[in-house]
Amino acid sequence: MPVLQDILRLWANPDNRRRRPAVSTEHHNVELPGLGCVMVSRTIDCIGEGCPRPQLLTLKAFNQIGQGDIVEFISDNPATVETVLDMMFTLPGSHLATVRTEGRWHVYLRKGHDQP
Amino acid sequence: MGKQSEAAVIDSTAVTDSWLGHKGALYAMIILGLVSIVSMLTLSLDLRFIYMLVYLWFGLVYGVFLQYGRFCMASAVRDLFAVKVPRMAVGVMIATALFSLTAAAVTVGGFSTFYPHPWGWHVIIGGAIFGFGIIFTGGCASGSLYKSGEGNVGSMLVVLAISVSQAAFVMAGGLMNRLVPSSWTASAAAKGMPEELTVTNGWFDQFMAGYIWDLKGITMAQWLGFENPVIGAFVGNALLGAILPTIAILLVLYLFFFRKAYLRRAKIAHPTSGDELRGLWAMLTSSKNTALAGLGLGIFAGLQMWATGALREHYQIFNFGELLEKMGYTNGLSIQGTVFDPGYWYITTQEAQWAGWALDQVGVNTMDTVFFGLENGIPNPLLNAPGLMSIGIILGAAVIALMRREFKWKLPNLETAVLAIVGGCLMGIGARIGMGCNVGAFFAAVTNGDMTGWAFLLGMTAGAFVGVKLFNWWIEWKLAREGDFAL
Numbered sequence: 001m002p003v004l005q006d007i008l009r010l011w012a013n014p015d016n017r018r019r020r021p022a023v024s025t026e027h028h029n030v031e032l033p034g035l036g037c038v039m040v041s042r043t044i045d046c047i048g049e050g051c052p053r054p055q056l057l058t059l060k061a062f063n064q065i066g067q068g069d070i071v072e073f074i075s076d077n078p079a080t081v082e083t084v085l086d087m088m089f090t091l092p093g094s095h096l097a098t099v100r101t102e103g104r105w106h107v108y109l110r111k112g113h114d115q116p
Numbered sequence: 117m118g119k120q121s122e123a124a125v126i127d128s129t130a131v132t133d134s135w136l137g138h139k140g141a142l143y144a145m146i147i148l149g150l151v152s153i154v155s156m157l158t159l160s161l162d163l164r165f166i167y168m169l170v171y172l173w174f175g176l177v178y179g180v181f182l183q184y185g186r187f188c189m190a191s192a193v194r195d196l197f198a199v200k201v202p203r204m205a206v207g208v209m210i211a212t213a214l215f216s217l218t219a220a221a222v223t224v225g226g227f228s229t230f231y232p233h234p235w236g237w238h239v240i241i242g243g244a245i246f247g248f249g250i251i252f253t254g255g256c257a258s259g260s261l262y263k264s265g266e267g268n269v270g271s272m273l274v275v276l277a278i279s280v281s282q283a284a285f286v287m288a289g290g291l292m293n294r295l296v297p298s299s300w301t302a303s304a305a306a307k308g309m310p311e312e313l314t315v316t317n318g319w320f321d322q323f324m325a326g327y328i329w330d331l332k333g334i335t336m337a338q339w340l341g342f343e344n345p346v347i348g349a350f351v352g353n354a355l356l357g358a359i360l361p362t363i364a365i366l367l368v369l370y371l372f373f374f375r376k377a378y379l380r381r382a383k384i385a386h387p388t389s390g391d392e393l394r395g396l397w398a399m400l401t402s403s404k405n406t407a408l409a410g411l412g413l414g415i416f417a418g419l420q421m422w423a424t425g426a427l428r429e430h431y432q433i434f435n436f437g438e439l440l441e442k443m444g445y446t447n448g449l450s451i452q453g454t455v456f457d458p459g460y461w462y463i464t465t466q467e468a469q470w471a472g473w474a475l476d477q478v479g480v481n482t483m484d485t486v487f488f489g490l491e492n493g494i495p496n497p498l499l500n501a502p503g504l505m506s507i508g509i510i511l512g513a514a515v516i517a518l519m520r521r522e523f524k525w526k527l528p529n530l531e532t533a534v535l536a537i538v539g540g541c542l543m544g545i546g547a548r549i550g551m552g553c554n555v556g557a558f559f560a561a562v563t564n565g566d567m568t569g570w571a572f573l574l575g576m577t578a579g580a581f582v583g584v585k586l587f588n589w590w591i592e593w594k595l596a597r598e599g600d601f602a603l
Contacts, residue, residue: 033124048526050254050263050270051191052584055199056591078266078522079186086201086402090377095123103524 032097043072067112140518171501174420175508183513185409188259189554190250193580202373207403211410216358216563218418220349227425229459232566234331242550243575249542251583252535257463257553265513270528277540282468286487292319300326324486335565353565374399424459448495456492462556464547466502
């Protein structure tokens with residue numbers, strides 16, 4: 001039964017359990033399509049989180065980083081991803097890229113409205 | 117807004133070319149297949165069950181639109197205050213304007229099953245409690261249903277909390293009786309209600325019989341005294357009651373939440389009226405999916421009223437309770453022989469009935485209340501037509517979420533679960549005081565020329581505003597305690 005297997009896998013997978021959203025200030029490099037290698041200065045891991053916490057954490061991260069710094073936002077909630085992209089309009093910030101893998105979105109955002 | 121198209125989007129989940137060729141689509145087909153088979157088996161028992169299946173299938177369609185447009189009233193008011201994103205609010209407003217036109221067409225056609233809600237301060241107070249609750253649950257009544265369909269277990273807890281809290285609230289007596297003004301008790305006692313309802317016992321009973329029943333509901337068309345039904349429906353209810361207020365709200369949203377960022381983005385220092393119009397258009401089109409969903413919801417909500425109206429005509433009934441009785445199902449009917457059967461899109465009342473029925477099964481007398489005993493009944497969930505609509509919404513949302521590869525089981529942690537239950541309870545209580553949720557008390561109301569819906573929205577916005585402030589404070593406090601963001 002593939003359905004049963006899926007349910008078992010679901011409960012076994014820690015990704016499906018909501019955990020405390022992790023905000024990491026550790027810098028790391030990622031390869032982004034069309035942009036090459038960029039340095040991420042904040043990672044906001046909101047797997048399992050529903051609105052409005054991810055939005056508020058993103059807002060807070062943007063208040064702390066400098067112009068041109070990049071935030072990596074990770075979520076498994078499509079509605080949240082769309083709202084965070086909309087936030088770039090007012091913050092201001094720009095959306096660099098989205099990498100979608102099974103069940104999650106990695107969104108790369110840059111503070112400031114001028115394109116590089 | 118809508119800047120997604122500019123940036124690269126890499127989708128490693130798109131393993132096949134065909135959007136139908138993945139496992140999610142298979143599960144979606146299985147759900148649709150099972151619902152079809154169950155529908156046919158039900159019809160083979162008795163053709164008259166078609167009345168109930170209309171609710172189920174319309175619910176399925178609503179679920180598809182809700183998930184597609186991410187139609188969430190909680191998001192509409194919350195994102196506005198929390199992060200100054202007007203997208204969902206704009207989408208909901210466009211949807212309201214479009215739905216009002218289809219509702220007017222249904223009214224002119226004579227199929228409308230809508231009755232205006234009585235006006236009183238309870239609408240604003242209920243809306244405020246409801247609006248406060250939705251911040252903590254992360255979804256409104258309809259939003260929680262579609263998110264349940266996306267596999268969000270936290271949202272399922274919200275639905276459960278809405279269900280149980282309403283049933284508990286409408287039954288609560290004891291200490292709650294002391295909060296009842298004596299004028300309500302006197303007025304309720306004077307109504308000559310049957311003995312078994314014990315109408316002077318219980319806060320909600322006296323609220324209904326002693327307060328609500330003395331109030332009047334009126335549509336915009338009736339208030340303005342339009343005699344021509346076409347002018348009444350389209351000019352009175354739709355244009356004056358829904359579309360003009362919507363345009364006013366959209367202008368406010370543009371001026372306070374969109375204009376500045378738009379002009380800065382477009383590098384316009386001295387905007388002409390043309391620039392302002394282009395800005396307004398950019399705001400309206402940024403929520404295309406929500407607006408499209410709103411149009412779809414409006415059309416189908418109109419069709420549902422029409423289909424239910426036609427079936428009532430065909431079976432010569434006013435209420436599904438009569439049909440249930442003819443088919444031999446008399447359990448759970450109210451003392452008037454009726455069940456809750458609005459004939460249009462509604463969310464919270466049927467959820468209260470689920471809990472009412474469950475409590476009845478374990479021996480609690482729920483039928484001595486106005487809400488269950490006199491008005492709505494407590495039918496078995498399998499025979500609860502609007503209840504099947506709610507289940508349909510969950511299934512419909514699951515179908516499209518699976519198709520779009522957005523379905524994912526999400527289990528709540530303790531904090532989220534507690535917030536879901538507390539917020540859900542507040543939503544349930546607010547919905548009962550305000551006579552509905554964001555759908556029944558706002559969306560379905562304003563689009564039918566019932567101005568109490570705008571009052572509910574006002575209360576909901578105020579409650580959400582306070583809720584966002586409190587939630588923000590809570591997050592700050594938690595972050596400070598846990599040492600995140602420490603530089």
